[in-house]
Amino acid sequence: MTDAVLRTVVRRETHSPRTVAMIVVAVLLLLVLAYAAVEIVLNLVGQPALLVAPGEALNAVVAAPTALLPVAFIVGGIVLALVGVLVLVLALKPGRLSRHEMAWGERAVVVDNGVVASAVAQHLSNESGIARDDIVVGVAHRSVDVTVRPPVGIPVDEAELRRLVEEEVTSYKLSPAVRTHLRVQRPDTKESR
Known part of the structure; x- marks a missing residue:
C-alpha cells in the first residue's frame, strides 16, 4: 500500500463520518417541505389549513417588517445564525472514534x-x-x-x-x-x- 492510501485508511478508521448529522438535517428539511406541500394541496382543494394557509403565511411574511419590533428580528437572526454555525461546525469538524x-x-x-x-x-x-x-x-x-x-x-x-x-x-x-x-x-x- 502507498503512504497516501495508508493515511486515508487510518483516517477513516479513527474519525467518524458526519452521516447522522447530515441525515437529521435532511429529514428536518424534508419534513418542512412535506408540511408546505400538504398546506398547498389543502389550499388548492379548498380544505381548511392544518396550521396556516399558504396565503396567510405569505401575507404575514410580507407584513413582518412593519408588524414586528426590530428586537424580534435581531433575536430571530441570532437564533438562525447559531443554528447555522452549529450545522457548519458539525459539517466541517471531524468526529473522533475511540x-x-x-x-x-x-x-x-x-x-x-x-x-x-x-x-x-x-x-x-x-x-x-x-x-x-x-x-x-x-x-x-x-x-x-x-x-x-x-x-x-x-x-x-x-x-x-x-x-x-x-x-x-x-x-x-x-x-x-x-x-x-x-x-x-x-x-x-x-x-x-
Missing part, C-alpha cells in the same frame, strides 16, 4: 482505546504485583488516566508506577500522542496524586 493509530514497525495499526487501556492495566499489574482488579485505566483522545487502588497495608511507590505507565504508553507510539496521569487511591484516604 481509536488511536499505533506504529508497528513500518506499518500503522489502528487500535481501540479499550485495548490500549486493558494492555496498560495488565502490564502495570504484572510489573507491580497489584491485582488487575485494583487498576482502572481510561484512554481518551489525548490522555491516559490510571487509577490504582491498592489494598490497605500494601506499600506503593508512585514514582515507580508512573514510570511503568509512561514507558508502556510510550512504547505503543500512539498517534495522536497522549499524556499519562496516575492516581493512587487508598481506602483509608480520599485520594493522593
Whole structure:
C-alpha cells in the first residue's frame, strides 16, 4: 500500500463520518417541505389549513417588517445564525472514534482505546504485583488516566508506577500522542496524586 492510501485508511478508521448529522438535517428539511406541500394541496382543494394557509403565511411574511419590533428580528437572526454555525461546525469538524493509530514497525495499526487501556492495566499489574482488579485505566483522545487502588497495608511507590505507565504508553507510539496521569487511591484516604 502507498503512504497516501495508508493515511486515508487510518483516517477513516479513527474519525467518524458526519452521516447522522447530515441525515437529521435532511429529514428536518424534508419534513418542512412535506408540511408546505400538504398546506398547498389543502389550499388548492379548498380544505381548511392544518396550521396556516399558504396565503396567510405569505401575507404575514410580507407584513413582518412593519408588524414586528426590530428586537424580534435581531433575536430571530441570532437564533438562525447559531443554528447555522452549529450545522457548519458539525459539517466541517471531524468526529473522533475511540481509536488511536499505533506504529508497528513500518506499518500503522489502528487500535481501540479499550485495548490500549486493558494492555496498560495488565502490564502495570504484572510489573507491580497489584491485582488487575485494583487498576482502572481510561484512554481518551489525548490522555491516559490510571487509577490504582491498592489494598490497605500494601506499600506503593508512585514514582515507580508512573514510570511503568509512561514507558508502556510510550512504547505503543500512539498517534495522536497522549499524556499519562496516575492516581493512587487508598481506602483509608480520599485520594493522593
